[in-house]
Amino acid sequence: ILLFVYVRSTHVPKCTLISRASVPTGFMGLAGNKGGVGIRFRFYETDICFVNSHFASGDGQTNRRNDDYQKIESGMVFTDGPTYSLKDYIWYTPTTAGSTAPNPATSNQWWKISDHDIIFWCGDMNYRISQPNEQVRKAINELSTVPLHEKDQLRCEMKLNNVFSGYYEPPIEFMPTYKFDINTDTYDTSEKLRTPSWTDRILYRPKRSKVLNDNQTELESIKPIHYLSANNIKFSDHRPVSGLYSVVIKYECDEKRSSRIREELIREFDRLENDSIPTIEVEPRPPEIKFNHIRYLDKPTYTLKIKNIGECSCLCSISPSSISPSFQCLTFTPNQPYTINVKQEQYVNINFNAKFNVHSISEILILHVENGADTFITLDVTFDHGPFGLALNEYPSTFYDRESKKYIYTIENKFQSEHIVEMINDPPILYISLIDCLKERDDLNLISIFNNDTQDSLDLLPLRDQLYENNFDFTNYSTAQLFMILLHLLQSLRQPLISFEIQDKIFRNRNDNLSKQDDMTKAISIIVEQMQGKERNLFFRLLLLLQKCWPTKGQIEKTEAESGDILNICIDILALSILHEHLDRNQRRAFILACLNEENKN
Incomplete structure (x- = not known):
């Protein structure tokens, strides 16, 4: 998702407090296949924010698109210093020496999206038309699209106040912008035969709908001039949308006039305050x-x-x-x-x-x-006390029966048999049972697990409840459910599988170039040496599982042709599950690929 804001050179000196931010809303809220990016700045005396977003796709995914909006709107934060998320600010704790974690005490101010005077929110929002495909295409052929506006999901959700409260959109006078056969004017003729829809939109929100110019003339804060679709650009399956707007900008006035207006406002505010107090x-x-x-x-x-x-x-x-x-x-x-x-x-x-x-x-x-x-x-x-959000040493001890050569799947630690021993360097039995069960599955395939259709249909709550009851019989659950609950367990660990301290030592405090395969392989050897017994054992078990389900070169090529970026999303989520959000994305990806010896294949 890319966003550029261009300003004429004559106005650049009046652009201050510039900041950018991003919020991913992809798988598990970690990957960046969907989400939003934003840029804010003060233009003269007006705070302006631009947001570009890509919401969840699919005809029946209105609620997921609403959730994507809520996550971006509530989670995007701009600061006057380095760029961090709201989560970074609320979760701030002092870290190791040299850490770049944000400290609220050193930041002068920060803004949410809703704090700005002017907001423009655009992007592929993926809202569809809730009408049968043939009726939509017939209306388009007859150039009678006005009735379709009533079935536009975005406008319906805005009327219900579920999304974009306070935002406006000019009347849509162009045809649906999605989905076209590339380099043609023909709507989708592929096997999926998608319903034409206005997926690409530009919305705006002023803090005040009308303002006074020179304290006399009332003007609209934002006035649309035109709202168009570029029908002559055909290299994509979308048609680009553009808008031109007239925006009222605040600017500094002379001090005497400012003082006079200030005194008038103070008197007026005093009167209003005495007349009415909100209750x-x-x-x-x-x-x-x-x-x-x-x-x-x-x-x-x-x-x-x-x-x-x-x-x-x-x-x-x-x-x-x-x-x-x-x-x-x-x-x-x-x-x-x-x-x-x-x-x-x-x-x-x-x-x-x-x-x-x-x-x-x-x-x-x-x-x-x-x-x-x-x-x-x-x-x-x-x-309820459960297995999520713990450190590995907070789980019950792991026991092994040397006579039957099997692990004991129970949380009780009082055993009388001399054949039963505590395995102090083995990971918790929950992780062992999940990984062993997954290794026995014939349909263990990362590409199918991270497929959009698979992820959309997943329900992890029954399996989660079973883990709370310490029941390790996973017969009735799909491979995708078991794999994703394993990633949730790893992601919720209080410290990542490879601790922050080790990550800092290897990746942040070294001058070596770790971008090459050989260098990363050496770094992995050092990391393994410094890991604790439980963490090292679990790390090796996890790698063996990933090597078993890693797609072949043929599967990767087929996936790239049919489903786009699933493999990259898969790599990002696996790396985040093992390392958490501590290193930058390139370092995380290089690490996971080196672990799987896949760098040369990709």
Whole structure:
């Protein structure tokens, strides 16, 4: 996903506080096959943000596209220093010497997407037309596409306030931009015969819809001039979309005039403040969020009703009372902030995404009302103890029966037989059982596991619940379910399989060029020597499993021809599962390829 912002050279000195950010929304929220990139800057005195995104594909994936929007909108953060994500800021802890982890104390300010005066959000959003294919094509042939607008998924979701709250789009007066046979004007004639749709869009959102020019004339903040599709560009299966807009920009005025306006505004604000103070009422009362017995991957929801009972509109938002990792697990639908008119109500769904393992959480959230009284919301979460989010040495001990030459699949550690011994250097029995079961599967193939159709149909919750019960009979589960739950276990480890300390020693504190295959192979040997027994044993077992299911050269060529970038996505996710997000992407990829001796084949 690529985004360029061009500014005329005469205006470049007035572009300040420039920052960029990105949010992946691909497999497991780790890979970058889908997601968004953004650029923000201050143009004169106006904060402008541009976002380019690529949402989930597929006719029936409206909810996944909505989720992609929510993840990008809530997770994209711009800073006035190095570029980091909101997760980096909330999870900040001091690390090893020389680490580049962000420290909020050294950053002057940061912005969310919604903090800007002007926002343009564009991209391949992949929303489709919910109408039978033949009816859509007939309407296009008859040049009668207006009725199709009512079936456009994006506009329907915007009306329901599920996505892009406060955003606008000019009237669509061009034909659907997807999907064409390349270098033709003919809609898709392939075997899949996709329904033509307006997948490529440009939306905009002003902080204020109208502004005063010279304190007198009222102007629209953003005024569309044209919104077009480039039908003469045919080398892609999409038709590009462009828009031209007139935008009102704030600029500095002379000091005397500024002082006069400031005094007038202060007097006016004082009058307004005395006349009306925003007042809200919330339900349930008191607002207490209680999620009990939460397990990894659970997504419980709490619905909060906010009613404006005052005499003026109010602006509300929910924030943590202090920097806390638990707030990073919360998402709000619709997105914040909320403007509530007099006597109106706003329902807010507060969702908790359990991705770590602690005993309990007890926090205070603040429902902040601009110029009004705050309301406090208690958040209490209790977790079921399970296998996710632990360190390897926190799992039950692993035991082996030397007489039967089998591992003992139980968590009890009181055994009377002299044949049973504790294997202190072996990984937890959960990992052993998963890997051994996968090695026996005839359909173990990475390409099929990471296929879009396979991933879209996966349900990991029943298998997750079985792991919480320490039941290691995986007969009823598919190979894809077992493999993905194994990756979740690795990704949730408190420290990655190869610790941050070892990664820093090998990759960050060496002057050697580790980009070559021979150099990376030497680095791997050093890494293995420095790993602890359990980690080393699990690492070798995992590599043997990956070598068994790694695609052949013929499978790779067929995949590249039919499904594009699945192998690269697979490599990225495997590397992230073993190393976590500590090294840069090129180092992670070089490492995993060297481990599998695949560099020369690719």
